[in-house]
Amino acid sequence: xxxxxxxxxxxxxxxxxxxxxxxxxxxxxxxxxxxxxxxxxxxxxxxxxxxxxxxxxxxxxxxxxxxxxxxxxxxxxxxxxxxxxxxxxxxxxxxxxxxxxxxxxxxxxxxxxxxxxxxxxxxxxxxxxxxxxxxxxxxxxxxxxxxxxxxxxxxxxxxxxxxxxxxxxxxxxxxxxxxxxxxxxxxxxxxxxxxxxxxxxxxxxxxxxxxxxxxxxxxxxxxxxxxxxxxxxxxxxxxxxxxxxxxxxxxxxxxxxxxxxxxxxxxxxxxxxxxxxxxxxxxxxxxxxxxxxxxxxxxxxxxxxxxxxxxxxxxxxxxxxxxxxxxxxxxxxxxxxxxxxxxxxxxxxxxxxxxxxxxxxxxxx
Numbered sequence: 131x132x133x134x135x136x137x138x139x140x141x142x143x144x145x146x147x148x149x150x151x152x153x154x155x156x157x158x159x160x161x162x163x164x165x166x167x168x169x170x171x172x173x174x175x176x177x178x179x180x181x182x183x184x185x186x187x188x189x190x191x192x193x194x195x196x197x198x199x200x201x202x203x204x205x206x207x208x209x210x211x212x213x214x215x216x217x218x219x220x221x222x223x224x225x226x227x228x229x230x231x232x233x234x235x236x237x238x239x240x241x242x243x244x245x246x247x248x249x250x251x252x253x254x255x256x257x258x259x260x261x262x263x264x265x266x267x268x269x270x271x272x273x274x275x276x277x278x279x280x281x282x283x284x285x286x287x288x289x290x291x292x293x294x295x296x297x298x299x300x301x302x303x304x305x306x307x308x309x310x311x312x313x314x315x316x317x318x319x320x321x322x323x324x325x326x327x328x329x330x331x332x333x334x335x336x337x338x339x340x341x342x343x344x345x346x347x348x349x350x351x352x353x354x355x356x357x358x359x360x361x362x363x364x365x366x367x368x369x370x371x372x373x374x375x376x377x378x379x380x381x382x383x384x385x386x387x388x389x390x391x392x393x394x395x396x397x398x399x400x401x402x403x404x405x406x407x408x409x410x411x412x413x414x415x416x417x418x419x420x421x422x423x424x425x426x427x428x429x430x431x432x433x434x435x436x437x438x439x440x441x442x443x444x445x446x447x448x449x450x451x452x453x454x455x456x457x458x459x460x461x462x463x464x465x466x467x468x469x470x471x472x473x474x475x476x477x478x479x480x481x482x483x484x485x486x487x488x489x490x491x492x493x494x495x
Contacts, residue, residue, distance in 0.1 A: 136186045138220065139278055140192065140225070142192055143194065144196070144202075194209055202235065211244065211357060224251045225274045230257065233253055233304065237288055237290050238455070238461040241299035243359045247342060247349055252290070254273070270291065284335070285335070292312065295314070295320060298315070300457075303455055317489075321334050321335050321338055341485045370395040371394055380409045381412060391463055392421070394420055398426070399432050400424055400439045404438050418473070423459060424451070432491070
């Protein structure tokens with residue numbers, strides 16, 4: 131008799147487009163899916179895995195909540211982390227069925243929260259709901275399962291599988307509402323591609339995995355899993371600069387709304403207008419961190435290119451985001467605030483590469 135390796139997979143259902151949480155249409159049926167709908171489509175795939183890879187896949191499903199991902203809140207990220215904690219010793223991998231609108235935020239949040247996880251946490255979803263003509267739900271779920279039990283590479287940590295892409299959790303960026311391949315890896319961080327075959331970027335995957343044991347040993351069991359699961363997004367104001375923006379907005383948000391940190395999408399390579407310098411000085415005096423990123427879709431906020439950015443750097447007035455995505459900036463900042471980090475600690479940690487979210491490179495001018 132053949133002997134099989136057993137892999138236990140927990141599928142965590144959260145709703146989203148994949149489950150039918152979309153606006154009604156005159157050309158589509160209004161189909162809603164429950165967790166059992168997804169279990170039934172995996173049967174043939176698990177049989178193929180058993181026969182070709184000698185792996186017996188045991189799948190279970192749990193419905194944690196069922197919401198449109200636009201309604202995802204930090205409390206939902208905490209619930210996801212807690213569910214993974216609760217079932218950590220029972221399962222070898224976790225697949226999260228999630229809506230596409232905030233998938234990048236959830237992937238980044240879980241990357242920071244599950245610091246030394248030793249198992250795959252794979253987030254996936256669909257552009258077209260299960261049960262609709264042309265649905266990509268089955269393909270994305272089956273591909274996530276394939277990666278979850280893949281034994282030819284060291285697969286662990288938080289990542290997204292969608293369309294043909296495998297992306298590290300801190301670099302997941304949605305680029306379109308239409309294509310079957312809507313997600314891209316922001317700036318860098320693509321771990322591989324998945325189609326008929328899986329093509330893993332071994333160097334990128336090794337780097338992704340290396341972050342998981344950066345500060346603590348990998349968590350083989352729950353008792354050594356390092357979890358920091360809370361996020362304070364309510365204390366953050368995220369603003370986009372435009373010519374003539376009033377400096378008074380910042381002080382008003384601090385004094386009237388108790389804002390404790392800012393994200394500013396500025397110009398160029400992180401180059402705000404000089405008429406906002408008074409704002410930066412005010413925030414430094416108040417010990418309120420401000421992270422400056424760029425409005426350029428593929429830009430890098432380095433404070434090293436233009437005069438106003440250089441001024442911020444020379445006077446230590448702001449934190450340059452470099453190549454961090456807005457999803458990683460937001461969740462990382464909220465994560466540090468929830469840990470009650472000091473102003474100086476936030477400045478230090480935001481510029482530290484914890485899970486592949488930021489690469490600091492000096493410009494050669």
